[in-house]
Amino acid sequence: MGYVAVKGGTRAIEESLKRLQFERLQSGKVIEVEAISSGMRGLVDQVMSESSLYSEELAALAIKQAEGNPEEAVFLLRAYRSTLPRKHYSRTVHSAEMRVERRISASFKDIPGGQVLGASTDYSHRLLDFDLLEETTASATAWLEQYLGMEELDQEAFAQEGRFPKVLDYLRKEGLIADCSVDSTEPDDVTRTSLTFPATRSEKLQILTRGQTGAVTSLAYAVIRGYGMVHPTVGELRVGELPVYIDSPLTQNTDEDEAYYIGEIKVTEVEMLVPATVEKENGRKELELDFGYGLCYGQNETKAIAMSILDKSLEKGDKSIPTQNEEFVLFHIDSVESTGFISHLKMPHYVTFQAKLNDVRKTRKQSTEKEG
Amino acid sequence: MRIQYNFAFLDEGSKREIRRATLKAIAIPGYQVPFASRELPIGRGWGTGGLQLTLSLIGKSDVLKVIDQGSDESVNAVSIKKLIDKTTGVPATDATEAATLIQSRHRIPEVPLRTGQLLVLQVPMPEPLRMYEPSELETKRLHGEKDYSGAWLMLFEQIMKYRSVSTGADHPVMVNDRYVMAPSPIPKFDNPKMNYSEALILLGAGREKKIYAVPPYTQVVSLAFEDVPFEPESFPGHSCRQCGAEDVFMDELYDSEKEETYYQCNDTSYCLQRMNAQPLV
Known part of the structure; x- marks a missing residue:
């Protein structure tokens, strides 16, 4: 043997x-x-x-x-x-059609349609609720019955849950923010072609929205704390359900009425207002309101806000500021990539380390030979 | 909710896309072709680039060998083999000559590869110029213009500082007299094996989303100066404690009982083969 x-x-x-x-x-x-x-x-x-x-x-x-x-x-x-083929792209989703559950504006008290606080931890006191230690299905059911019963009084509020005009449209009408025309260019798909630079806006937004929550938040924090931007203001933050449609896969028809409804997704959308100076003729400067955009799956408000800040920051694109450098931001915020590479350091590196050791010994040997 | 995975895990559309990028890479030796790298069930940075190449190329008639830093039995090699076996059922081997498809992390086997074999190398950092230029846009331009002064300067500075190059593994090479390429962190010892290799060498970087290739019989020259020639690692005066081999890349090990350092072939299957060929003492 x-x-x-x-x-x-x-x-x-x-x-x-x-x-x-x-x-x-x-x-x-x-x-x-x-x-x-x-x-x-x-x-x-x-x-x-x-x-x-x-x-x-x-x-x-x-x-x-x-x-x-x-x-x-x-x-x-x-x-x-990775095992799922990309079979369809949805039709363009319009966030004005969101079934809104919560929407707030930090810019205006009185927004068309009103502020809807909805479900939020924002004004909860972060006191550990020790009652939850004892919570039972029965107590939950009882609470639910009571809550839903009470809500009958508030049916009106429930019925009102639905479409709201966008806050920024109001500002646009006033001419206070630059009117951005609809960009109908087919978006790039970062899951199907790899990122090249300079990145398109659609690529940037996709990478930001799938970014690691902590990483996106930290970098956006750096932007507003001292790396590049003045204080932004939340024009509108809304959380709600968006209907998704796809064109009929059987025909070439792109008629809206023929499209198939495939379900709803819950998203958080943020439109952030950022003061910006614009250069006019003869060096005259004018103050304008620019805006940044954030949208993520689910109720992820901090991340959506952070995304909108980074969106604007990347549009500025001063490469000497890390948070405006698209390669710096986009290459380093993906959870799977960053955690994967960091954790790969646990793998054996015997060969690579041996090669380095060989170099280290060689330079040492040569320096002693020289001295000797 | 029962889910059946496709042969070789990835969906056929993704595999085709990876193969297209691979064909382009073969057509332009040493050029890094961007591709939309997929996430895999193993860690990003643990060989997903190599694995995507393997999964997109493997067929039922293949014989697979997976090595990690020279070892067929290293945990990561085993883990990759297990995943490929689970999703393809393709048989694996340790014998280099028997394999048609070899996925390796940071070593080229000691047994010379031959025509018809395919070597897939896992790449952590595909960009040889990244060391001095962090921007992807910029390095792409430098490659386009064949502006490699930075790469030469980097080696020159190392010589000035340390009297010899200190690139460790991943010493840059010039492919087909056109592109400077990162050979993946193989030791300098393995660099010459790429030159006019009979086997096709494919390199995949999953996290960095690049595929590149050294087609068979392509010139691959390690960067060096006339007066400071390229010098692979050497183990003068040492031989493998197990099989007695001398001109191979070796692991340095420590025998705590005898309190001494000893050496052993890093390529475990090569070592085993030699031991089995020797008459029993």
Whole structure:
């Protein structure tokens, strides 16, 4: 019998995976996917947004498998996404058609249609609610019954939930912000062609919207804290459901009435107002309001706001400022890419390190030879 | 909700797209072809570029070999093999000669590759000029204009500072007298194996979304100066403790019992093969 390879790697992996399974199950309790999708809305929304895949069920499954680790859950969904062919592109979605659940403006108190606070933690006190330790299905049902019963009084408010005019349209009519014409260029698809520079706006927005929530937020924070921009103001933030249609795949018909409704997606949309100086003739300067745009899957308000700030920042494009440098921002905010490369450092680097060691020894040897 | 995965994981449209980029890469040796890299079930930065090449090219009649830093049994090699096996059922081998498709991280096997074999190398940083130019737009322009003064200057500065080049692994090469290319972090020892290689060499960077290639019988020259010639790693006076090989790339190991350093072939399957060919003592 000859020599055989030591099968250390194979067995170690198998045992490690068993151990991982044990860590997930050791308490003897199984968390249901449905419990995650109904009770962890914030995490589900974040994971769907960073994964660029809209499915509450699959996001919940990924969260379960990842034991609640968002970086791992996003990774699972992105990998799954790679197995899906791109069969259709939807028709253009108009956010004015959003079924609004919440919309606020920090710019105007009195906006057409009014402010709708909706569901928000903004004005909640962050006091740990110890009652939740004891929460039961029965107590939840009782609360729901009471709440929905009370709401009858407020049917009017419920019925009003729906379409609202856009705040920025009002400013446009006033001529206070530059009228941006509809750009009907076919958007690029960053999941089908790789990013080249200078990037198109559609590419930038896609990379931003699938960016890691923390990374997008941190970079936008840097923008407003000291790297490039004055204080922006939220023109409008809205959260709600958008209907998605696709053209009939059977005919060449692009008639709107023939389109198929394929469902709704919940999104957060932000239109951010940013004061900007515009140069007029003879060096005369004028102040104008520019705007940045943010849109992400789910209720991800901080991320959508951050995205709108980075959108504007990237449009300025002064490469000496990191947050305006598109390569700096767009190459480094993807969750799967950044966590993947950082974590790859755990892999063996025996060969590469040996090569470096060889160089280090050589330079040392040469310097001692020289001195000696 | 039961999900069946496609043969070789990726959908056929994606595979075709990757193959198109690969064909372009072969047509322009050393040129980095951008492609829309897909996320895979293994870590981004853990060989997804190489794996996408492998998955888009593998067929049922292939024989696969996967090595990671010289070892067929390293955890990452095993993990990649397991995924390919799970989604294709293609048999794997350790024997370099028996393989038709070899995916490797940072080594070219010691057994010379031959015509008809395909070597896929995993690439972390495909841009050889990135060390001194962070901007992608800029490096693309430099390649376009064949402006490699920065690459030469980088080597020159290393010599001035350290009296020899200190590129470690991934020493830049000139391909077909046109493009400066990162050979992936293979040791300098392996660079000459690329020159006029009989096998097709494909390089894939998943995170950086680039594919490039060294077609068979293509000139690949490691960058060096006339008076400071290219010098691969060497292990003078050392031989493999297991098989006695001398002119191979070796791992440096430490025997804690004897309290001494010893050397061993880094290419584990090559070492094993030699040991098995030797008469038993």
